[in-house]
Amino acid sequence: xxxxxRPNDRHRRPRASYNPGAEGFSDGRLVExxxxxxxxxxxxxxxxxxxxxxxxxxxxxxxxxAGLYLTRNSGDFNPGSFDLDAPRAVADNGPKEFEPDPVKGxxxxxxxxxxxxxxxxxxxAGAFPPLAxxxxxxxxxxxxxxxxxxxxxxxxxxxxxxxxGAMPNIGAGLKDAQVAHIATYVRQAWGNQAGPVTDAKVAxxxxxxxxxxxxxxxxxxxxxxxxxx
Amino acid sequence: xxxxxxxxxxxxxxxxxxxxxxxxxxxAQLGALxxxxxxxxxPLLPALEPGLAIQGRQVYLQLGCVACxxxxxxxxxxxxxxxxxxxxxxxxxxxxxxxxQVALGNRRVGPxxxxxxxxxxxxxxxxxxxxxxxxxxxxxxxxFLFSPAKDGSLQPNExxxxxxxxxxxxxQDYSSPEAKLKQ
Amino acid sequence: xxxxxxxxxPQGQGRPQGRPAETGAPRISxxxxxVASPVxxxxxxxxxxxxxxxxxxxITAVKLHLPGFLNxxxxxxxxxxxxxxRNVFFYGWxxxxxxxLNLWLLASLGRFEFRNAWIATLGGLIWNLALTIGVAFVxxxxxxxxxxxxxxxxxxxxxxVAFLLAALWPAVAFARRPTxxxxxxxxxxxxxxFVLPVVYLLAQLMVLWCPTNGVLQALVHSWFLQxxxxxxxxxxxxxxxxxxxxxxxxxxxxxxxLSTVGFWTLFLxxxxxxxxxxxxxxxxxxxxxxxxxxxxxxxIPLTITSINFFGTLSRDSGWSRAWNNTTLRFVAFGxxxxxxxxxxxxxxxxxxxxxIVRFTAxxxxxxxxxxxxxxxxxxxxxxxxxxxxxxxxxxxxxxxVHLHFWSCAVAVVGSVAGSLVFGWSQGAALAAAKPFADTAxxxxxxxxxxxxxxxxxxxVAFAVNAFGMLTSCSSSTDEGRQA
Numbered sequence: 001x002x003x004x005x006r007p008n009d010r011h012r013r014p015r016a017s018y019n020p021g022a023e024g025f026s027d028g029r030l031v032e033x034x035x036x037x038x039x040x041x042x043x044x045x046x047x048x049x050x051x052x053x054x055x056x057x058x059x060x061x062x063x064x065x066a067g068l069y070l071t072r073n074s075g076d077f078n079p080g081s082f083d084l085d086a087p088r089a090v091a092d093n094g095p096k097e098f099e100p101d102p103v104k105g106x107x108x109x110x111x112x113x114x115x116x117x118x119x120x121x122x123x124x125a126g127a128f129p130p131l132a133x134x135x136x137x138x139x140x141x142x143x144x145x146x147x148x149x150x151x152x153x154x155x156x157x158x159x160x161x162x163x164x165g166a167m168p169n170i171g172a173g174l175k176d177a178q179v180a181h182i183a184t185y186v187r188q189a190w191g192n193q194a195g196p197v198t199d200a201k202v203a204x205x206x207x208x209x210x211x212x213x214x215x216x217x218x219x220x221x222x223x224x225x226x227x228x229x
Numbered sequence: 230x231x232x233x234x235x236x237x238x239x240x241x242x243x244x245x246x247x248x249x250x251x252x253x254x255x256x257a258q259l260g261a262l263x264x265x266x267x268x269x270x271x272p273l274l275p276a277l278e279p280g281l282a283i284q285g286r287q288v289y290l291q292l293g294c295v296a297c298x299x300x301x302x303x304x305x306x307x308x309x310x311x312x313x314x315x316x317x318x319x320x321x322x323x324x325x326x327x328x329x330q331v332a333l334g335n336r337r338v339g340p341x342x343x344x345x346x347x348x349x350x351x352x353x354x355x356x357x358x359x360x361x362x363x364x365x366x367x368x369x370x371x372x373f374l375f376s377p378a379k380d381g382s383l384q385p386n387e388x389x390x391x392x393x394x395x396x397x398x399x400x401q402d403y404s405s406p407e408a409k410l411k412q
Numbered sequence: 413x414x415x416x417x418x419x420x421x422p423q424g425q426g427r428p429q430g431r432p433a434e435t436g437a438p439r440i441s442x443x444x445x446x447v448a449s450p451v452x453x454x455x456x457x458x459x460x461x462x463x464x465x466x467x468x469x470x471i472t473a474v475k476l477h478l479p480g481f482l483n484x485x486x487x488x489x490x491x492x493x494x495x496x497x498r499n500v501f502f503y504g505w506x507x508x509x510x511x512x513l514n515l516w517l518l519a520s521l522g523r524f525e526f527r528n529a530w531i532a533t534l535g536g537l538i539w540n541l542a543l544t545i546g547v548a549f550v551x552x553x554x555x556x557x558x559x560x561x562x563x564x565x566x567x568x569x570x571x572x573v574a575f576l577l578a579a580l581w582p583a584v585a586f587a588r589r590p591t592x593x594x595x596x597x598x599x600x601x602x603x604x605x606f607v608l609p610v611v612y613l614l615a616q617l618m619v620l621w622c623p624t625n626g627v628l629q630a631l632v633h634s635w636f637l638q639x640x641x642x643x644x645x646x647x648x649x650x651x652x653x654x655x656x657x658x659x660x661x662x663x664x665x666x667x668x669x670l671s672t673v674g675f676w677t678l679f680l681x682x683x684x685x686x687x688x689x690x691x692x693x694x695x696x697x698x699x700x701x702x703x704x705x706x707x708x709x710x711x712i713p714l715t716i717t718s719i720n721f722f723g724t725l726s727r728d729s730g731w732s733r734a735w736n737n738t739t740l741r742f743v744a745f746g747x748x749x750x751x752x753x754x755x756x757x758x759x760x761x762x763x764x765x766x767x768i769v770r771f772t773a774x775x776x777x778x779x780x781x782x783x784x785x786x787x788x789x790x791x792x793x794x795x796x797x798x799x800x801x802x803x804x805x806x807x808x809x810x811x812x813v814h815l816h817f818w819s820c821a822v823a824v825v826g827s828v829a830g831s832l833v834f835g836w837s838q839g840a841a842l843a844a845a846k847p848f849a850d851t852a853x854x855x856x857x858x859x860x861x862x863x864x865x866x867x868x869x870x871x872v873a874f875a876v877n878a879f880g881m882l883t884s885c886s887s888s889t890d891e892g893r894q895a
Contacts (some may be wrong), residue, residue, distance in 0.1 A: 025659045027520045034658070035593035037668040055673060073704070075697035079258035081406040081692055082321050082611060083304035084763070091486075157782040233587050233602070240603045240679055244639075247683040247706075252618065255699055260625050278774055282642065291554040293491020293562075299771055303692030310692075312845040320694040325626035329805040330619075332557035333630045333693060337771040338476070340848050349873055362479070369479040373486040 008111065014098025100196040108178055110168050113186075121190035129163050132190030135227045141197050143224035144183055145171070145205040151214035169214065176202040259322050267404035274405060275324055278398045285395025288388050290330065292371070299334035300343040302401065313349070315341040321407040338367050347402040355393045356385050427527045446525040447516055448802040450532035451576070454512025455539045455795060456882060457652045459875050463502025466868040468497035473864040477857030487551055495555050495562040496547050501562070502560055502640070503543050503571075506783065511578050514601045516798055517655055521598055522589030542570035558619060558633040560640060565620035572613055577670030579610055596671040600651035603679050608644040627694050634686035634703075636724040641782055642682035646750070649790040650678075650717065653743055653750075656797065657721060660740050661730055666723025667716070674716030681709040688761040691770060707761035714754045721747050738813060742793025745821060749785030753778060756832075768839035773856060777831025792816070792874065799881060808880040812873040819870030824880040827863035831857055 025033070075081030110119060116128040123130035131137045136158070137144055149171035156163045172178045176199040183202070187194035264273040278286075289295075290338060302316030322345055325331045349355050360375045360383050362368040374389030385393055404410045474481050475490045482488050515532060518524070525534075546563030549555075555562040586598060615636035622728060658665050660698050665671070687695060687703030725731050725744060734740035756778050760766050763811070769775060796813070807813060834856035841851040 025662060027659075028523065030655070030659050031521055031593045031595045034595055034668050038672070039663055055670070055712065055716070058715070062709055062712065066709070069705055070701055073697060073701040077696075077698045079262075079322070079696045081697050082407060083306065083319050084697060085304060085306035086319075086408075130740055223550070231823070233583065234799075236599055236602050237606060239676065240606045241610075243676075243679040243771070244607055246680070247635060247686070248614065251635060251684065251687065251699060251702065252614075252628075255628050255631050256624060258696060259628055262625055289552065292489055293495050293555055295557045296491045296494045301693050303770075305765070306767075307692035307763060309842050309845050313842065313848055319692075322627045322694045322696070325696065328626060329623060330557055331413055331626055331629050333627065333690075334557070335559065335689070335771065336773075336776065337848075338852075359477065365849070367476055367479055367857070369475065369483045369490055371486075372483075372487070389826055 100180045100184035100198060102181070102185045102188050104178075105183070106189070107183035108174070108182045109185050112174070113182065114164075116167075121186070125161055127161065128165060129158050129161075131186050131192075133192060134158075136185050138192040138194040139227040140224040141183065141187070141194070141201060142205055143220055144187070145179065145197060145202055146209055146215060146220060146223075148179055148183060148213055149202075149206055150209050152217060153214040153221065154218070155218035156217040168215065171202075171206075176200075176206065179206075237273065239397060262322055262326050263330050264326060265323060267406070267409075274403045275327055275400075276403075278327065279394060281391050281394035282398035283395075285389075285391035285393065285398075286328075286330075288392040288397055290332065290375075294342075295332045295334045297338035297368070298340070298342045299337050300331075300341065300399065301333045302341060302343050310341060313340070316344040316401050317347075318401065318405075318408045318410055320401055321405050323405050323407060324401050326327040342396065342399050344401045346400040349397060352393050352397070355396055356383070356389070359385075359389065359392070415622065422799075425557070441520050441546075441627075442875045443523055443525055444801050446527075447529055447532075449518045450526075450529050450536060451516045451798065452724045452802055452882060453533050453536050454508045454515070454578075455799065455825060455878070457536065458505050458508035458512065458791075459878055461500050461508060461540075461543075462871050463875055465497055465501040465505055466864070466871045468493055468500065470861070470864040470868055471862040472497055473857070475572055477854060477861065489738070492551055492555070493669075496550050498559065499543070499550070499563055500547060502783070503563075504540070506645055506791070508536070508539065508789055509795070510604075510787075511539075513577070513652055513791060513794050513798070514648055515578070516604060516802075517651060518586060518599055518601055518698060520594050521655070522586055524584075524589055531537060531580070532578045535574045535579075537574075538570055539574035539578065542567040542574060545570075556620060559637060560628070561633060561636070565616060566613070568616040572609055575605075575609050575612075579609070587695070595654070595878060596665075596668070596675065597651040597655045599672075599675050600654065603675070604644050604647040604651070607639055607647070607679075607683075607847040611639040611643075614778065629691060630693065631695055631699060632639035634690050635683070636686075637740065638686040638689065639683055641779070642685070643679060645783060645787045646682075647678065649746065649751070649787040652790050653721060653747060653793045655742050656739055657734075659725065660737055660797075661733060662725060663728060663730070665720050666727065667719040670716045671720055674713045674720065677709070677716070681706045684745055685710065685757070685761075688757075688766075689775070691761070691763055691766045704761045704763070706757055710758055714751065714758075718751060721753075738817075739793040739797040742789045742796070746789035746793070749781050749789065749824075753782035754787060756781065764781050767837055768843050770839075772835035772839045773831040774835025777828045777835055780824070780831065785828060790821070792820070795874075795878065798892055799878060803881050805881045807877055809877055812877040815873040816870045816877070819866045819873065823863040823866035826866070827860055830859040830863070834859075 073084060075084070104159065117123050117131050118128075121130060121132035129136070136147075149169060151167045153166040153170040154164070156165075173184075174182070179202045180197045180199045183197040186192065187197065264275060266273055300320075302310045302318070302320045304319040305311050311319070324343075325333075356375070359369075359371045361370055371389070371392075374392060375383040375387055376386045378384040402410070470486075471482060472490060472494050475483075475493070479490070486492075519526065543563075546567040549564045549567075550562055554564070556565075583602065586602060615632055618624050618632040620635075623629055624632060654665070654671070684706030685703055687699045688707040690703070691700050693700070724748075725734060731744070732746040760769055760774075760778070796807065834853045838851045838853060838856075842848065
């Protein structure tokens, strides 16, 4: 390869002398020698024997960082998130926003209420008033929530049947969301057709009720008269 | 590493992985994205472009306006686009679903045009800027988009009018489900 | 060239003492002769396109500070000429030259004699014809809004077929090579030759033939562009560096056994980096962040190539020997540029930094660092090595070689530094919410015009030299070259 090209002669330093042994590789030697290098695992002659380990560590470190970075900066892989600083519009508000769930409400109802009002919502005539198709339940939501939270004690005349029970303050031991689930369930079950009750509404009513005892039917009807169809 | 098939299979994998992960993944998420109303019952946005504006897009592409102008507003945390007054909100994918060829651009010799239609005052102003840009602007004059009218003033010809209509149609000044306008 | 300085001879690198390096010389030159016509064709067309691109670059650079310059009719508007200049540079100059270079390298390394080299030449003809038609179309009719996909979609099939014809040979040469040994350059060339047509075809399909929805086009385009820059231009140029460095220095590569990892990690990660160039765009965050992660991962291949190259260069006074060797001077210059370009790509994928420089001249400077200061300089260096071996002639003028190196080196340093500094400064001013119109630097346009003129001078010097050699000695025989 000593033909090369004349301009290079200009770069030759004065002390350089012609020496065929010192010139570049032929292509065949180049490939052959490097092939040996690549396959020669016994010879850590270059002083870089730690490098493979180093590269492996580098890989692991980068992999770890990549996971972290993607978790923090990928907007939950949501196709609608473009702005890193924007509140996670779709992703985060979803769980935060309360949705009264009649399915959960049914479970809570069975656990807390069905022993008296029955799973059918029909109650027991003369002892526990029915909830099915009842304006007490499907009417004003505040009244319903007040009764669940504080209880109801006293004489009550409903659809020609007299009741004189004492409903305990079931709701006092439940969370706002749980009360909301129950109230939503009973307002939509057994032929009742009323809107859901939110946990915010329950919290508001609970604040108004305070720590008072059970309402009497007369008292609560005064605050919230019974709706007539 | 001596096997041609092995190298080609490996390289094939390295090409297929980002193609599947990024392109097909993105396509699965956004491939069918369409217009949406800002609030329930509202009109579908982005609004359909007038016919003249669609012709104008062709002029915009033809002249290579994208060499100097972008059409994307970055979020406030990522650059000062909103502070520059180029848009009221960051651009989102839905803004581009009507465009047969998006001209997002990657160089700003001139200002961003994503929301130009909302800040341009009138056709005449745009026409004046196209035919004789302000001194100091790096934008060339597009004299061939104008022809002299009877009274001696320059009037946009067919392509000029189309380009102006297109520039006016560039608007991102509506709320989108992904990026609400701040009231 | 490399015969100087006997003291720097590597010790214990497995080269038998006293063995003439050129035992295979006649055979090698038969190999050279077998690929001479297509390689010369590719280099000659690359040179012509380089001149066209340099002239256009001067015009567009001047237009940026004198918008009235050459603004008579619509066919010379900045938008059209800028697109044409870019395509001519990338498809005309860089791709033509790299196809030729890859062909020659694979033939040499595989010691494979081509029988039907005319097929590659035919591919070259189609390639250049398609490019000419595409450029004419952009000039007279319309263009697409995506960098390097501006040409009308009709040229895509022609490009694809042309590339297959021209690059089919590397694969054949590799498969039929008489030796079972493989050198790292061969992997890079095979990888690059596989990536380009596949990625180009898919990008054409998804952006121009059956466009995907809205911003997904920009995503596909960014994927294409990063593949084109890193895995076609970059990988091909790396192949040349891996070849010329040990060959001309006469030493083995430091940490050669790592180069496999370097190859696979580069190909594994570079393809994902596209969205890192789209930070803040209306693409879902996870896509952008994936791009950032991939860009940072480029640190791994960069580390390995740096060990390979800089390790080799810092042994046995390698730097000074490289400086005194025309080919290696260009190659070493390119290597420094490659390292810088990759570091910039990694660092400026950080969201906060990217927010400042995105859309400014900074990104153009980054791209020029990779495509000119690295890829083009390596191609120049390779041309100084290869063309004499194909023509059997010497370079006519050493002065022109010097003029070429210095004008291009100064121009690219000035141009890249200018883009980076002025781009950063404009970005910082914009981030401080200064009005856009007040942030442009008039000096930036002046500097880039001066650099464009300097580039043109260097390229003319190179072209005069090269065409002098290609035309005067095209009839030289194999024996003549050996004399």
